[in-house]
Amino acid sequence: MSTHHHDVVVIGGGNAGISLAARLRRDGCRDVAVVDPAEVHHYRPLLSYVAGGLATLDDLRRPQADVVPEGCHWYADRVVAVDPERSTVRLAGGQELTYGDLAVCPGSQVDWDALPGSRAAMATPSASTSYLPEHAPDTWTMLSRLREGRAVFAVADAHVPCAPVALKPLFLAADHWRREGVLDRIEIDLLAEADALVPQARADLLLREAADGYGVRVRTGVRLASVDAGARTLHLRTAGGTEAGGTDAGGSAPGGTEAVPYDVLYLAPPHRAPAWVAASGLADDGSDGLVAVDPGTLQHVTHARVWGLGDAAAVDALPSGGALRKQVPVVADNIAARHSGRPMRRYSGYSVAPVTTSRRHLLLGEFDRAGRPEPTVRVPDLVRPRRSLLLFDRYLEPRVYWHRLLRGKVS
Ligand SMILES: Cc1cc2nc3c(=O)[nH]c(=O)nc-3n(C[C@H](O)[C@H](O)[C@H](O)COP(=O)(O)OP(=O)(O)OC[C@H]3O[C@@H](n4cnc5c(N)ncnc54)[C@H](O)[C@@H]3O)c2cc1C
Incomplete structure (x- = not known):
C-alpha cells in the first residue's frame, strides 16, 4: 500500500471542496490534495431549472479536471475510511493519505x-x-x-x-x-x-x-x-x-x-451523509451521521485537525451553495488560525433560498440559523419576487460559480 502526505487533504471536490482548495491555494498553502472519484463536476442549482424546462444538463456540467485548482493534487478515487487518531485517509484503490489538516466535505446522498x-x-x-x-x-x-x-x-x-x-x-x-x-x-x-x-x-x-x-x-x-x-x-x-x-x-x-x-x-x-463518516468516528450522537463540528468554527468537536463544511457537516443551518460562500473562508482562515494561535472566525449559519414564483420571477431569502434576515444588500429588497433576480440566478450565478466561487474568490 502506498502512502502520501499532504498539508491539507480535502475529501470531496464538489462546491465546498473545490472552493476551499482554491481558497487555500490563494492564501499560500502549497500542498493541498483533493480526493473525488467524479470525472464530471455539476453546478447543482441548475438542476431545478432543468426540471422546470429552463436549462439542460449540458449547462451545468464541466470536466472535474477543469475545476481542480492549479497546483492541487487530485486523487480521482473514493474515500472509504478516515482514522482521525492516526490522521490517515484510506482510498478505495488502496492508497493511504496522511494529513496535517483534513477538510471533510463529501456532500450528502439520497436516502x-x-x-x-x-x-x-x-x-x-x-x-x-x-x-x-x-x-x-x-x-x-x-x-x-x-x-x-x-x-x-x-x-x-x-x-x-x-x-x-x-x-x-x-x-x-x-x-x-x-x-x-x-x-x-x-x-x-x-x-x-x-x-x-x-x-x-x-x-x-x-x-x-x-x-x-x-x-x-x-x-x-x-x-x-x-x-x-x-x-x-x-x-x-x-x-x-x-x-x-x-x-x-x-x-x-x-x-x-x-x-x-x-x-x-x-x-x-x-438525504444523509455517507455511511463511512459515522463509521470513521467523525459523527456523534447529536449530528445524525453528519460530520460533528462546532457550528461556529466548523472545527471537529473532538479532532482539532479535522474540519467539516457543506451538506455533510452538522452546521445547524440550511445546507446550500450560498452557505458555502461564508463557510469556505471560515474554514480556510481557521486552519491558518489553528497553526498561528490566532482567534478563530465564526460562521453565522447564513444560508439562502432562491425560489422562482413564476417563469419570470424569483425571490431570494437570505437568513441566519435562527431565520433572521441576513441580506447581502439592503437595497433593493431581494425577498420581493423580481425578474432581474431570476435572470441573475439562471444566467449570471453559474458564471460566478465557475469563475469566482470555484476559484476561491470568496471572502
Ligand atoms: C437540485 C438541487 C438544487 C440546488 N439549488 C441550489 C440553489 O439554487 N442555491 C444554493 O445555494 N444551493 C442549491 N443547492 C445546494 C448546493 O448544490 C449544495 O449545498 C452544494 O453543492 C453542497 O456542496 P458540497 O461540496 O457539500 O456537496 P456536493 O456539491 O454534493 O459535492 C460533494 C462531492 O463529494 C464527492 N464525494 C462523495 N463521496 C465521496 C467519497 N467517498 N470520497 C471522495 N469524494 C466523495 C462527490 O463526488 C461530490 O463531487 C441545490 C442542490 C440540489 C441537489
Whole structure:
C-alpha cells in the first residue's frame, strides 16, 4: 500500500471542496490534495431549472479536471475510511493519505430507504425528482405533459440540500400550466415536512401567497411515510390515525397513515451523509451521521485537525451553495488560525433560498440559523419576487460559480 502526505487533504471536490482548495491555494498553502472519484463536476442549482424546462444538463456540467485548482493534487478515487487518531485517509484503490489538516466535505446522498417505495416510484414515468441529474430532465417531461389530474409535490426534511428550491419545479410548472390554459384542470398539492417553506418568515409568507395564486394546497409539518408506485399513492404518517397537517388532501386511513393519490409525483427525497463518516468516528450522537463540528468554527468537536463544511457537516443551518460562500473562508482562515494561535472566525449559519414564483420571477431569502434576515444588500429588497433576480440566478450565478466561487474568490 502506498502512502502520501499532504498539508491539507480535502475529501470531496464538489462546491465546498473545490472552493476551499482554491481558497487555500490563494492564501499560500502549497500542498493541498483533493480526493473525488467524479470525472464530471455539476453546478447543482441548475438542476431545478432543468426540471422546470429552463436549462439542460449540458449547462451545468464541466470536466472535474477543469475545476481542480492549479497546483492541487487530485486523487480521482473514493474515500472509504478516515482514522482521525492516526490522521490517515484510506482510498478505495488502496492508497493511504496522511494529513496535517483534513477538510471533510463529501456532500450528502439520497436516502431512498428512509422513504419506502420511493426508489421504485422513480422508475415509473409518474414520479420524478430534480435532485439527481439522471431524473431532472424527466421531471420536466412529466410535468410539462400533464393536462389534467393531480400533481403532488412532496418535500422531505432530512438534510435535503437547499430544500426550498424544491419549489422551483412547482412554480415553473404551475406557470407553464397557466400559460397552456390547463391550470384549472390540475389539482396541485404541496406537502412539506418542514414547518415552513423557507426558514425566513417573510419569504415563507410571500411563497404561500404565490402558491395561493395558482390554487396550490399547501401543507407543512406533514410526515412522508411511503410511496406505492403501483397504486400511484403517497402515504403520509398521521399521529394516532388523525390527519397530518391542515386542509384535506386525501383519505385518512386507520393505522396512522393518510393516502394521497397522484397522477404525477415530484419528490425532494430525504438525504444523509455517507455511511463511512459515522463509521470513521467523525459523527456523534447529536449530528445524525453528519460530520460533528462546532457550528461556529466548523472545527471537529473532538479532532482539532479535522474540519467539516457543506451538506455533510452538522452546521445547524440550511445546507446550500450560498452557505458555502461564508463557510469556505471560515474554514480556510481557521486552519491558518489553528497553526498561528490566532482567534478563530465564526460562521453565522447564513444560508439562502432562491425560489422562482413564476417563469419570470424569483425571490431570494437570505437568513441566519435562527431565520433572521441576513441580506447581502439592503437595497433593493431581494425577498420581493423580481425578474432581474431570476435572470441573475439562471444566467449570471453559474458564471460566478465557475469563475469566482470555484476559484476561491470568496471572502
Ligand atoms: C437540485 C438541487 C438544487 C440546488 N439549488 C441550489 C440553489 O439554487 N442555491 C444554493 O445555494 N444551493 C442549491 N443547492 C445546494 C448546493 O448544490 C449544495 O449545498 C452544494 O453543492 C453542497 O456542496 P458540497 O461540496 O457539500 O456537496 P456536493 O456539491 O454534493 O459535492 C460533494 C462531492 O463529494 C464527492 N464525494 C462523495 N463521496 C465521496 C467519497 N467517498 N470520497 C471522495 N469524494 C466523495 C462527490 O463526488 C461530490 O463531487 C441545490 C442542490 C440540489 C441537489
